[in-house]
Amino acid sequence: xxxxxxxxxxxxxxxxxxxxxxxxxxxxxxxxxxxxxxxxxxxxxxxxxxxxxxxxxxxxxxxxxxxxxxxxxxxxxxxxxxxxxxxxxxxxxxxxxxxxxxxxxxxxxxxxxxxxxxxxxxxxxxxxxxxxxxxxxxxxxxxxxxxxxxxxxxxxxxxxxxxxxxxxxxxxxxxxxxxxxxxxxxxxxxxxxxxxxxxxxxxxxxxxxxxxxxxxxxxxxxxxxxxxxxxxxxxxxxxxxxxxxxxxxxxxxxxxx
Amino acid sequence: xxxxxxxxxxxxxxxxxxxxxxxxxxxxxxxxxxxxxxxxxxxxxxxxxxxxxxxxxxxxxxxxxxxxxxxxxxxxxxxxxxxxxxxxxxxxxxxxxxxxxxxxxxxxxxxxxxxxxxxxxxxxxxxxxxxxxxxxxxxxxxxxxxxxxxxxxxxxxxxxxxxxxxxxxxxxxxxxxxxxxxxxxxxxxxxxxxxxxxxxxxxxxxxxxxxxxxxxxxxxxxxxxxxxxxxxxxxxxxxxxxxxxxxxxxxxxxxxxx
Numbered sequence: 121x122x123x124x125x126x127x128x129x130x131x132x133x134x135x136x137x138x139x140x141x142x143x144x145x146x147x148x149x150x151x152x153x154x155x156x157x158x159x160x161x162x163x164x165x166x167x168x169x170x171x172x173x174x175x176x177x178x179x180x181x182x183x184x185x186x187x188x189x190x191x192x193x194x195x196x197x198x199x200x201x202x203x204x205x206x207x208x209x210x211x212x213x214x215x216x217x218x219x220x221x222x223x224x225x226x227x228x229x230x231x232x233x234x235x236x237x238x239x240x241x242x243x244x245x246x247x248x249x250x251x252x253x254x255x256x257x258x259x260x261x262x263x264x265x266x267x268x269x270x271x272x273x274x275x276x277x278x279x280x281x282x283x284x285x286x287x288x289x290x291x292x293x294x295x296x297x298x299x300x301x302x303x304x305x306x307x308x309x310x311x312x313x314x315x316x317x318x319x320x321x322x323x324x325x326x327x328x329x330x331x332x333x334x335x336x337x338x339x340x341x342x343x344x345x346x347x348x349x350x351x352x353x354x355x356x357x358x359x360x361x362x363x364x365x366x367x368x369x370x371x372x373x374x375x376x377x
Numbered sequence: 378x379x380x381x382x383x384x385x386x387x388x389x390x391x392x393x394x395x396x397x398x399x400x401x402x403x404x405x406x407x408x409x410x411x412x413x414x415x416x417x418x419x420x421x422x423x424x425x426x427x428x429x430x431x432x433x434x435x436x437x438x439x440x441x442x443x444x445x446x447x448x449x450x451x452x453x454x455x456x457x458x459x460x461x462x463x464x465x466x467x468x469x470x471x472x473x474x475x476x477x478x479x480x481x482x483x484x485x486x487x488x489x490x491x492x493x494x495x496x497x498x499x500x501x502x503x504x505x506x507x508x509x510x511x512x513x514x515x516x517x518x519x520x521x522x523x524x525x526x527x528x529x530x531x532x533x534x535x536x537x538x539x540x541x542x543x544x545x546x547x548x549x550x551x552x553x554x555x556x557x558x559x560x561x562x563x564x565x566x567x568x569x570x571x572x573x574x575x576x577x578x579x580x581x582x583x584x585x586x587x588x589x590x591x592x593x594x595x596x597x598x599x600x601x602x603x604x605x606x607x608x609x610x611x612x613x614x615x616x617x618x619x620x621x622x623x624x625x626x627x628x629x630x631x632x633x634x635x
Binding site for chain 1: 415498501502503505506508509510511512517
């Protein structure tokens with residue numbers, strides 16, 4: 121087995137008395153696509169934010185390419201973050217900037233590229249996600265949800281990152297647009313050879329983009345394996361989730377009537 | 378018994394909040410006010426905080442100067458009115474009312490909009506997106522707002538001072554029957570450069586408070602539209618109170634005893 125590229129060991133994170141991550145351990149090999157599935161509120165987003173250093177884990181180790189990613193400061197943190205790209209759930213596009221400025225943002229502000237050059241790259245990336253140059257001049261508020269996701273994807277891959285995170289890439293899209301986005305993700309990741317972690321509760325999307333699948337429940341990874349093994353995981357938790365059953369070991373906090 | 382617990386909880390919450398604001402202020406200064414600077418962001422904020430606040434500050438100053446002249450006239454005897462009205466208007470406006478009222482007006486206008494804007498960016502994950510695009514949100518968002526507010530507030534107050542004295546002049550000459558030339562002569566005799574500079578120092582401090590509170594409450598807003606609304610209210614209320622408290626402290630520091 122190859123050295124893991126991203127490795128989380130016994131990561132814990134609590135907000136006050138509430139434990140969100142309970143000793144989560146996870147590893148991804150270089151160039152692989154891991155999809156983390158799990159219900160709402162199980163700690164998926166918190167996990168990604170801990171890896172990015174947006175949140176500080178309470179304890180545990182996070183290593184990227186053999187280097188600790190916890191408590192990085194200044195230049196070391198900047199250098200680490202330059203290896204990442206991320207597609208946010210709601211797109212998180214900057215609404216004061218035009219579409220192409222959004223896509224070029226990391227190139228201009230983060231890497232100090234000249235505007236003209238960054239603009240050319242941004243237009244290129246918009247082309248990759250199937251948007252033409254005219255869209256570049258629009259503002260995010262003028263775009264549909266599917267187009268915003270595509271712009272978000274173009275922005276995430278603009279700087280050719282080694283690692284890309286996808287936070288619920290298909291949530292809120294119709295099934296056809298969701299599949300379009302899935303295809304774009306697979307294409308873009310293959311082109312870049314990037315290592316990716318996606319979090320989703322959309323099984324169709326997970327099957328399409330995953331090399332490996334991990335299931336998170338109550339802040340822990342309870343199963344991890346190759347994507348094609350997910351139907352034969354042997355875990356009742358995974359089975360309940362992928363078949364979307366209300367009955368099973370996972371109890372939802374809903375009031376019984 | 379219960380009363381004590383409630384008071385204790387409130388006091389603890391207050392001190393925790395003061396600590397969080399202090400830590401945020403430390404980051405804002407250490408990260409936001411050190412190179413590199415985002416020139417275009419600073420210019421945009423300068424336009425928004427300074428230039429677009431001009432009408433509000435000018436109107437406030439004009440009417441305050443006028444009202445001040447009327448009140449001082451009522452309170453002084455016919456023999457002293459001609460000296461008292463111009464000199465108290467000038468000193469009152471430059472030392473106290475100019476900076477304080479401009480600060481309060483700008484905190485309502487700009488502090489609220491900073492909190493709403495950054496709060497929305499926070500809840501829609503735009504601030505997290507900045508991090509993933511190798512840009513420090515404090516440097517990119519807080520720094521330019523702090524710089525623009527600290528620079529533009531004294532400029533606004535300087536213009537407000539002039540218009541405030543003019544408000545007193547207009548009321549004094551039009552409705553109180555003072556001689557215009559004598560009014561201006563008394564004003565310039567009564568006014569010292571310290572009066573104006575002390576007001577400008579206050580204005581810079583108020584600018585810092587307004588931008589800091591707007592950014593702090595914006596960055597700490599949670600939970601959608603309601604959270605952003607709460608952040609906006611908190612930003613305005615806390616900056617208004619801090620402005621009044623800081624004004625008292627600065628007045629006793631600048632003018633106390635001597």
